[in-house]
Amino acid sequence: MKFSIYRFNPDVDKDPYMQDYDIELAPDTRxxxxxxxxxxxxxxxxxxxxxxxxxxxxxxxMNINGKNGLACVTPLEGIKQPVVLRPLPGLPVIRDLIVDMxxxxxxYNSIKPYLINNDTPPTTERLQSxxxxxxxxxxxxxxxxxxxxxxxxxxxxNPDKFVGPAGLMQAYRFISDSRxxxxxxxxxxxxxxxxxxxxxxxxxxxxxxxxxxxxSKAINEIKALKVKQNFK
Amino acid sequence: MVxxxxxAHGFSDWAWQRATAMTMLIYSIIILVRFVTDTPAPGAAAxxxxxTPWAFRALTLLFLWALIYHAWLGVKEILMxxxxxxxxxxxxxxxxxxxxxxxxxxxxYIIWSLA
Numbered sequence: 001m002k003f004s005i006y007r008f009n010p011d012v013d014k015d016p017y018m019q020d021y022d023i024e025l026a027p028d029t030r031x032x033x034x035x036x037x038x039x040x041x042x043x044x045x046x047x048x049x050x051x052x053x054x055x056x057x058x059x060x061x062m063n064i065n066g067k068n069g070l071a072c073v074t075p076l077e078g079i080k081q082p083v084v085l086r087p088l089p090g091l092p093v094i095r096d097l098i099v100d101m102x103x104x105x106x107x108y109n110s111i112k113p114y115l116i117n118n119d120t121p122p123t124t125e126r127l128q129s130x131x132x133x134x135x136x137x138x139x140x141x142x143x144x145x146x147x148x149x150x151x152x153x154x155x156x157x158n159p160d161k162f163v164g165p166a167g168l169m170q171a172y173r174f175i176s177d178s179r180x181x182x183x184x185x186x187x188x189x190x191x192x193x194x195x196x197x198x199x200x201x202x203x204x205x206x207x208x209x210x211x212x213x214x215x216s217k218a219i220n221e222i223k224a225l226k227v228k229q230n231f232k
Numbered sequence: 233m234v235x236x237x238x239x240a241h242g243f244s245d246w247a248w249q250r251a252t253a254m255t256m257l258i259y260s261i262i263i264l265v266r267f268v269t270d271t272p273a274p275g276a277a278a279x280x281x282x283x284t285p286w287a288f289r290a291l292t293l294l295f296l297w298a299l300i301y302h303a304w305l306g307v308k309e310i311l312m313x314x315x316x317x318x319x320x321x322x323x324x325x326x327x328x329x330x331x332x333x334x335x336x337x338x339x340x341y342i343i344w345s346l347a
Contacts, residue, residue: 157313193242193312200309226243 001025001035002082005046009095016093020082032083033060033072047096055210058145061088062097068147068208088150090159104146107163111171111189116182132178139173139218141211142166148205148215154198161194165205165215168196172218175225187222187229196222249305255298259291283346296339304332 001023008016021039029035033053040046048071049059055073063086064074071085091099117126149155149164163171168190175186190196196219205215272282283289307328315321 154313158316191242193245195242197242197246198313223246227247230243230247 001076003035003039004082004084005039005097006086006093007046007096008093009045009047018084025076030075030077031072032064032074032076032079033070035076035083036060036071036085047098049098056143058143061145061147061150061210063087063089063150068151070145070147070210073210088146090150090152090156091146099146099150101146103159104149104164104166105144107149107167108144108170110195111163111167111174112182112186113170113174115174115177115180116185117179118181126179128178135176135178136173138213139169139176142169142173142213143211144170145210147208147210151204151208152199153202153204154200158194158198161192162198163190163195165199165219168199168222169213169215169218172222175222183225184229187226190222190226196226245305245308249302249309252298252302252305256295256302259295259298262291280346283343286347289343289346293340293343296343297336300332300335300339304329307332 003021003023004018005021006016007013007019021043023035023039023042025035025038029038031053033050036046036048037050040048048062050072051057051059053060053072055070058070060071061068062071064071065080065084068088085097087093087097087099091101091104094100115126144166146166148169149166152162152165154162155164171186171190174180175183180186199216199219201216201220203216206213206217209215266288270282272278283292308325311321311324311328315324
């Protein structure tokens with residue numbers, strides 16, 4: 001099977017380059033990540049992140065034939081050859097397919113991704129009705145792989161200011177949590193013209209999300225809540 | 233409570249963009265309906281008469297102001313997306329702002345001189 005993989009080692013290479021691999025895969029190889037691990041056995045200079053290898057940890061997000069996705073949940077069957085693999089676009093490359101996610105997680109931290117509730121905690125747990133719990137479906141499943149944010153032109157142009165689809169969807173996950181008491185502050189935290197309002201709804205995020213989530217919808221729910229907040 | 237002292241205009245720009253869009257949509261429907269029900273005869277004189285009633289001129293002016301403000305917000309968005317050099321962005325904003333301010337005056341002059 002043929003692969004064309006982005007290679008860059010800043011200690012050795014002046015410029016990044018594409019390296020071709022043509023390898024005989026083991027007969028039971030099903031997913032792209034399995035193939036990459038076999039390539040790495042032949043060429044151990046190839047660097048990539050992976051951990052759980054089943055679409056839960058979010059480590060192996062990369063650009064696969066021009067579209068961001070997770071190597072571990074991308075089947076090899078029917079994939080276009082050569083399989084062109086590049087690091088996530090718009091993020092600084094550390095080496096080969098490994099990108100620097102610091103900016104991404106700084107934005108995630110900026111939306112305060114934890115429950116804010118000043119009441120005395122009950123002895124067991126903070127209860128929620130099944131209806132309120134259902135509001136978190138389609139939000140909490142995000143694994144923070146960065147595929148959506150790295151496919152968003154608004155993030156490419158303003159990576160230091162725009163929170164990005166992943167961060168904004170997590171912002172909405174806490175805004176819509178019935179146990180959270182900081183909805184006002186959370187909305188106010190997104191008032192700046194860059195943090196939320198760089199989103200122009202092109203929906204690349206929805207197109208690439210390997211978990212089938214819809215950050216665009218969450219962002220528009222936040223915008224609708226901003227209307228309510230401002231006209232209250 | 234929202235702190236109104238902060239110079240934040242993310243929401244207001246977004247809301248005004250939609251408010252001006254609605255204004256333009258409503259005017260477009262009105263002009264379409266009037267065009268169908270009260271089609272002007274060919275020729276400049278008939279068209280001029282068509283625009284002369286003061287209420288219609290006022291609506292047209294409102295539409296043009298909405299269009300120009302909508303364009304201003306849109307240009308600002310585009311510049312914020314793509315032009316990251318603050319000094320250059322400020323100059324471009326002034327350039328577009330001056331042109332659009334001129335259009336406001338010009339459009340008002342043209343529409344009002346129809347009377």
